[in-house]
Amino acid sequence: MIRPLRTWLFWLFLWVSAILHAVSANAQETPVEPETANEQETVEVTQDKLVVEVTDESISADDLEILLVPLTAKELSDVAGTWQGYVRSQLEDVAQTSRSLLSASGKQEDSLRSQLASQSESGSVLLNNYRIVLEAWTLKGANAEDLQPHTNYILALKAGALKTTDFQTLFQNAWAWLFSWEGGVGLLMAALGVLLAVWAMMFVARMVRRVTESGLEKIPTISRMLKRFIATAVFWAVFVLGILVVLALFGVNVTPLFAVLGGLSFILGFALQETLGNLASGLMIMVLKPFDTGDYIQVGGSSGFVDEMSVVSTKIRTFDNQIIIVPNSKIWGDVITNVSASEERRVDLVFGIAYSDNAAQAIDVLKELVSKHELCLKTPEPEVFVGELGDNSVNIFCRPWSKSDDYWTVYWDLTGQAKERFDAEGISIPFPQRDVHLIPVEGTKS
Known part of the structure; x- marks a missing residue:
């Protein structure tokens, strides 16, 4: 019982070994190359079929543009040569017809002109496809030396057509071109x-x-x-x-x-290095916002309201309506004073009175004027005090606060009102004066 079982296992082992050996041998004898070769052969057949399609004389321009996309520069070189041959063959027929037209008359002339018009139209279609191929070849990296003969050939065709075609045919072709969808229309x-x-x-x-x-x-x-x-x-x-x-x-x-x-x-x-510098400065001003349109600024020796700003320059309008154009690089490289940056602004006024006048009375008058002015703010609180003993006057500083937009209105109003009240109160505003003492010198007449 045991021996037959061993014999059966032995023969089973041999049979499995033989199968594995056969499979292994077949795997070694079947390389991947034939499959790759088949794929390459399929690709070549596809490419050859594509080349055949793009060299078909009856193909439309739209189809030709699409089918030319996959082709390489080398393939396009061959395709360009084929289309050059088509154009040459068609123009040969046109030349023969034009030659026959020179000695024709009557009905034969009309027939030849009709034939010539048909041949010229077909030649135009072929020439257009020829140009499409050359454009595709150029985009794929055509060498200038390889492309030059084709471009010269097309230019020579145009010049030759003008020289060898009679006036009537040229007029007919021009008229037909003018009213065709491929031409004038x-x-x-x-x-x-x-x-x-x-x-x-x-x-x-x-x-x-x-x-x-x-x-x-x-x-x-x-x-x-x-x-x-x-x-x-x-x-x-x-x-x-x-x-x-x-x-x-x-x-x-x-x-x-x-x-x-x-x-x-x-x-x-x-x-334009300087202009680019103005551009960079303009962008920095726009991003960092040291001022904006409508602000009153002082920069580069100029002051006024910012009307407009470009990437190159800034337009500033002065109080007397003058327009100042300042390059942005000059603005960005200088100290910028933005008067309108804050909503509130202190108005600094200085009034000089005579040494013989009562300073406390003048201070009370100024405080009354400030408190009654509608545009003067209550907070921050205004300040009025004796700030300086000058050569010719006692200078009283008056410092009320106002909105930035009301600054000059408050400045001018208080200046005029202070002059009128000082005159009414008997407070004098002295003007500069100098005492000159003459000292007699011995030996001179006094």
Whole structure:
């Protein structure tokens, strides 16, 4: 009983070992390369099929632009050569027809002109597809040496067509182009579309600016100048980006524009260093808010109300309505006195009286004038005192408080009222005077 069981286990072990050995051998003999090769073969077949499709003469321009995207620069080079051959073959037919037209007359001439118009239209379609291929090749990094023969060929075709075509045919072609969707009508519609798009972008940019302004109004810590700057920057950013998108939709290649802008920014960075300094100073002023529009400031030897501020300069309006334009770098590099920063301001007045007058009486008069003035604040409490014994007068300091907007009204009112009350009370306001004593010298007549 035990022996047959051992025999059966032995043969079972051999059978399992043989199966595992066969599976292992098959795994070693079946490399991954054939599968990869099949995949590569499938890719090559797909690429070949794509090349066949983009070199079909009957393909539309829209389909051609889409199918050219996956192709490499090398493949596009071959495709460009194929389309050049199509254009050459079509132009050969046009040349033969034009040659026959020179000696034709009557019905034969009309027939040839009709045939020539049809051939020219087909040639225009082929030439347009040829250009599309060259544009795609350029974007994929075509060498200038490889691309130059194609561009020269297209330029030569245009010049040759003008030289070899008679006036009547040129007039017919120009007339047909003018009223075709691919020519004048299409160009007019494109221009109207661009104008409409510009108007739409202006409308959208204004809407975005309004939304931005309403959002910034909810942030009290931002100055009015910074809010205006951000809103203006958002407006122009939306407008410019919208125009670029519209140009791209109309088939304009906007990629070179970015390269041009990059080069211009590099050049302007060196040429406009002082302007960039004003820009940086303007941004610092807007962010740190040493003053805002409507404030009365003293800076750089000028004083007045801030009317407007750009990123380059600040417009200050003086009391006599003069406009002073100060560069931002001059403002940021100087001491800035913001008179309107506080809601309340002390009015400093000095009144001189004669030494023979009663100082206490003059102080009582000034206190009465301050207490009766509507614009003088009760708190902080005003101060009136003898502050200085001058050469010609006793100077009494009068220091009431008022709102910053009422400063000059209080200043001028108290000055005039004090003069009238001093005259009524018999208090004199002395003017500068000097006593001159003449001392006789011996030997001179007195």
